[in-house]
Amino acid sequence: MATPTVEPKARKRRRKTRTKTVSPLPAIIASEIKTSEINLTPGKEHVVCPACKCWTPITGVLSKPLLVPHHTTPYHDRTTTPRRCSSSNRRIVLNTEVEAWQEQLVERTEVSSTVASRRATKVLPKPKAHPAPAASQLTPVPLSAEQVRKAFRRHQERCLACKGEATDRAGQTLPCRDGERLAVTFLRLVRQEPKRLAIREFFARERRRFDREYAVAAPKREAGWAAVLPAVQTADQSRRTVPQGAQPAEGPEVPLDHMVPRQAAERPEQGPLKCAHCGTTESSLTSAVAAGWCRITRRSHCGRCAERFPAWTRIPF
Structure with a gap:
């Protein structure tokens, strides 16, 4: 008859670990452990157990340091079938000074914070939510x-x-x-x-009829526009004006005579005009208007002298 296998159960842990039992496993060297996996603060000595990866207190720091008996699960993870860790009562060699450990911990913390500040923050793209179309943009679908x-x-x-x-x-x-x-x-x-x-x-018949009529009328419409194109170009050229100042001498069909307003062309010639400020004279009213002369307080002024007065006081001929 086979003997039933009984699941091993850990005994209740003592409040104060006072035992002469030492684990046969090789001792743990404190200098070979990472700075973040050991705590050498006086009265709070802890280390990460290499077997179960749980923070475990260190007892007998002043004489023979040992890892206290502990379970394979953390203390906050209560379980009905706890198991004893194989590194319980394991020797640990504290060959690192507390001051040196604190300096390494501070240096590691500063380096970590510096690296974290230099590292670019990952930007998560925000999902683009397409706006709902307006009521005027909706195309009704006939049922x-x-x-x-x-x-x-x-x-x-x-x-x-x-x-x-x-x-x-x-x-x-x-x-x-x-x-x-x-x-x-x-x-x-x-x-x-x-x-x-x-x-x-x-509606389909009307659309086809409209397309046929448009195809027939398109050549006639193009021919009509081509027939009136010379007259349109002539009218555009006749409306071109030359600005005041230096006259352009290059380019096709550049007018070489002065272009004056209709009001000045219709006025009779009154002889030479004289500027009331500097005394400059012009032979005719047409030449004076082309040169930019104006009337200021009912007196004739040349273009250069008229610029000294406000714009609202200048009255063209």
């Missing part, structure tokens, strides 16, 4: 009797009221409002389908 019929059939397959299986407390069959609405819509579309088809055919 067809076939679409409504398919929706009505799918509804009948799923609805218990349409099958006659849904009843109230009194045992009476409940009506289905959705099925009734789909049935009424289907009958209305079937009744209006001939009229809808006639309207669609009418």
Whole structure:
């Protein structure tokens, strides 16, 4: 008869670990452990157990340091079947001074914070939510009797009221409002389908007729524009003016005579004009207008002298 296997159970841990039992495993060297995996603060000596990776207190620091007996699970993780760690009562050699350990810990903390500050923060792209189109941008889709019929059939397959299986407390069959609405819509579309088809055919014929007329009239329209193009170009050239100042001498069809306003051309010649400020003279009114002369307080001034007065005081000829 086979002996039943009994699951080993750890004994209740003593409050103060005072034992002469020493683990046969080789001793742990403190200098070979990472600075972040050991705590040498006086009165709070702890180390990460190499077997179970749990923080474990160190006892007998002043004489023979040992790892206190502990379980393989952390103290905050209560379990009904705890197991004793194989590194319990294991020797540890504290060959690192407390001051040296503190300096290494501070240096490691500063380096970590510096590296973290230099490292670029990962930017998570925000999902782009496309805005809903406006009501004016929505394209209405006309309903067809076939679409409504398919929706009505799918509804009948799923609805218990349409099958006659849904009843109230009194045992009476409940009506289905959705099925009734789909049935009424289907009958209305079937009744209006001939009229809808006639309207669609009418618009299709009108669109084809418009395309034919446009194709016939397009060459005539192009020929008409080509016929009036020389007259339009002549009118555009006649409306061109030369700005005041230096006259351009290069370019096609550049006018070489002064372009003066109609008001100055219609006035009779009054002889030479004299500037009331500097005494400059012009032979005719046409030449004076072309040179930018103005009237200021009813006196003639040349273009250079007129610039000294405010713009609202300058009255053209």
